[in-house]
Amino acid sequence: MKKLVSLFVMLLLPLMASAANYQEGTHYTIVSEQATKKPEVREFFSFYCPHCFKFSPFMTSVKKQLPAGVKFEFNHVDFLRGASQVMQETLSKAVVVAEQMDMETKLMGALFNYIHVQRAVFTSEKDIRNVFVLNGADGEKFDKLMKSFGVNSQVKQMKKKQSYYAKSGGLTGVPAVIVNGRYKIENAGLDKNNFEADYNNLVKYLLTLD
Numbered sequence: 001m002k003k004l005v006s007l008f009v010m011l012l013l014p015l016m017a018s019a020a021n022y023q024e025g026t027h028y029t030i031v032s033e034q035a036t037k038k039p040e041v042r043e044f045f046s047f048y049c050p051h052c053f054k055f056s057p058f059m060t061s062v063k064k065q066l067p068a069g070v071k072f073e074f075n076h077v078d079f080l081r082g083a084s085q086v087m088q089e090t091l092s093k094a095v096v097v098a099e100q101m102d103m104e105t106k107l108m109g110a111l112f113n114y115i116h117v118q119r120a121v122f123t124s125e126k127d128i129r130n131v132f133v134l135n136g137a138d139g140e141k142f143d144k145l146m147k148s149f150g151v152n153s154q155v156k157q158m159k160k161k162q163s164y165y166a167k168s169g170g171l172t173g174v175p176a177v178i179v180n181g182r183y184k185i186e187n188a189g190l191d192k193n194n195f196e197a198d199y200n201n202l203v204k205y206l207l208t209l210d
Contacts, residue, residue: 022202022205022206023189026186026189027185027186027189027190027202028179028183028184028185028186028189028202028206029170029183029184029186030182030183030184031165031168031169031170031171031178031182031183031184032164032165032168032170032181032182033182034181034182035180035181035182035209035210036180036181036182038071039067039069039070039071039180039207040070040071040072040073040179040180040181041062041063041066041070041071041072041073041177041178041179041203041207042072042073042074042075042161042177042178042179042181043059043072043073043074043075043175043176043177044075044077044161044162044165044171044174044175044176044177044178045059045074045075045076045077045174045175045176046076046077046078046080046083046088046091046174047076047091047108047111047112047115048080048082048083048088048115049080049174049175050116051174051175052112052174052175053112053115053116055175056108056109056112058196058199059175059177060105061196062199062200062203065200066203067204067207070207074095074099074104074108075158075161075162076088076091076092076095076158077092077158077162077171077174078092078159078162079162079166080174084122087122087123089155090122090125090128091111091122091128092155092158092159093146093151093152093155094107094111094128094132094146095108095158096145096151096154096155096158097132097142097145097146097151098132098137100145100150100151101137101138101141101142101145103135103136103137106135106136107131107132107135107137110131110132110134110135111128111131114127114131125146129142129143165178170184177203179203179206179207180206180207180209182209183206183209185199185202185203185206187199190202
């Protein structure tokens with residue numbers, strides 16, 4: 001029994017050592033007085049943002065490594081200059097629809113590629129629908145969900161979160177990741193030689209804070 005306990009402690013030591021070194025103002029910033037009722041990791045991003053496009057595969061990896069019971073929330077923003085306001089809002093709806101279809105990884109990747117790889121321009125909801133259908137989604141289901149009360153309600157919540165953190169100074173650009181609604185991750189403070197492991201350890205550490 002003692003050997004098992006010792007082994008468990010040894011496995012925890014790297015995370016414990018890292019956690020001891022995480023500091024407010026260097027590795028994370030407090031952007032809200034209150035935390036969310038349930039643990040969550042929320043990524044603010046835009047399909048029009050090239051940094052978000054490059055960061056997307058990494059965030060998929062982060063999502064897969066989250067502890068059980070922690071929800072990952074995609075929060076598409078609509079404040080990028082040079083992009084159509086209408087299309088930004090429509091793409092926010094498309095994110096929720098992709099999640100409702102349980103195809104978010106594939107469909108969101110296709111939307112990113114449409115803009116940054118194919119160098120194409122979304123001009124209407126029909127363009128987004130075509131991307132969905134070409135990637136295996138049901139067109140009729142897409143139409144129904146885009147008009148649904150549930151999807152529109154979720155998009156309003158996205159907008160509400162965006163506005164809240166923008167006003168508080170916690171959201172000044174994208175991509176931005178906020179843990180438990182309170183702690184914004186500061187990428188510049190993380191270990192460049194071991195970025196992914198350090199990032200995941202920081203996320204897990206922040207999830208334990210009040």
